[in-house]
Amino acid sequence: MAGDPMRRPGAGQTRRRGAALEEAILRAAADELTESGYGGMTIDKVAARAGTNKNAIYRRWPNRLALGIAAYRQLSTTVPIPDTGELRGDVLELLRGANRHWSSPLGAILRDLVAAAGGASELLAQLPEQSGDAAAAPWLTVLGRAVARGEASPEALHPRVATVAVVLLRNEFVMRGAPTAPDDVLVEIADEVYLPLVRKRATTPG
């Protein structure tokens, strides 16, 4: 399973081209990413695993980072939106999902990619979870239901407000290098920050 080129060694060596080859490269790159992380994803190794060579890769992607981002996109999955019936439960569920994601190997890869992009927004934009509104969508959905139930204020239906909780959690990973945030932290973020923020609040003075 590791290191086996996709080409059958002895069989009729039909030489892949175009899309077929591209998919093989992406699969190989994704495998390398999950096995060794972005730092360990070497162009030579990807080429070897895909049963091709560096030419075919550099003909398609300008550099290692671009390949890494493309490969990561194959690995990222969409988040299921919880519906526990009350806001707090949904919030904790979303936070736990994010916690699992960021503490998984996938999370480490994503952090490395973001770091390697070094603020190049045209590259960052290619990462699914950076697409801003894409990341905000589940939160807005959950909040929308809470607003309908009267649990949350309509003013909270604002991307920056809605995503506060997950941004705080992400900060835990970036600053502390924590492997996994303990559940206390999630509860604290929810109870001390997020829920007070989005619940119906009195109009504030001056």
Added chain:
Amino acid sequence: MAGDPMRRPGAGQTRRRGAALEEAILRAAADELTESGYGGMTIDKVAARAGTNKNAIYRRWPNRLALGIAAYRQLSTTVPIPDTGELRGDVLELLRGANRHWSSPLGAILRDLVAAAGGASELLAQLPEQSGDAAAAPWLTVLGRAVARGEASPEALHPRVATVAVVLLRNEFVMRGAPTAPDDVLVEIADEVYLPLVRKRATTPG
């Protein structure tokens, strides 16, 4: 100013040792950091600029990252704590300071270092602004005064709550690769999230 070894070329070449040499190396590394960023801070270049060689460096730091962190500490300065007389003014002032910091070359260096540490908490802890409570201190001070004035709720005097604003701003830098966050964003963070959060709030149901 660039590339000049600290040793006078022709003069009596008194060979530096111990602390004197260590300081010279750190100065050279800090200069390289500001000139070329962390990615451009090469061990060879640091050694050349310090007028020494790689041995002297590797005898003191185990690798490039450790040297980078040590050098960065020399560059980081402490934040002045604003006192405008009202919470909103202080918050915006602190946010603007953070904005300047993160968008400066120093901010890029810090991001690269955090990224290179890749979650190694023993390294991250060496960075001044990661020391958690150190970063929270100005916010707690400003909030403390606001609480005394009756502008903020005492419950806000909690590191995780107090630092929410700057965490959100930092997120702007990490996710978007924005050079500088426009002032609108700071105002939005303050008015939409932070101030509603820390102002006196009614005890929440359930």
Added chain:
DNA sequence: TCATTTACGGTACGGACCGTACCCTAAGTG
């Protein structure tokens, strides 16, 4: 004062990768 130990400086090297170049050949194309 002089032998001994310690720490620097010079230099070379192995090793890992990146990204590029060349050349041959299989796969598509008309």
Added chain:
DNA sequence: CACTTAGGGTACGGTCCGTACCGTAAATGA
């Protein structure tokens, strides 16, 4: 069945890390 396009094999230059070795200046102490 030419002809063009895209893969595959391979080699190479270049950069940088981290280590090793060896001669020598600086500290140490008898």
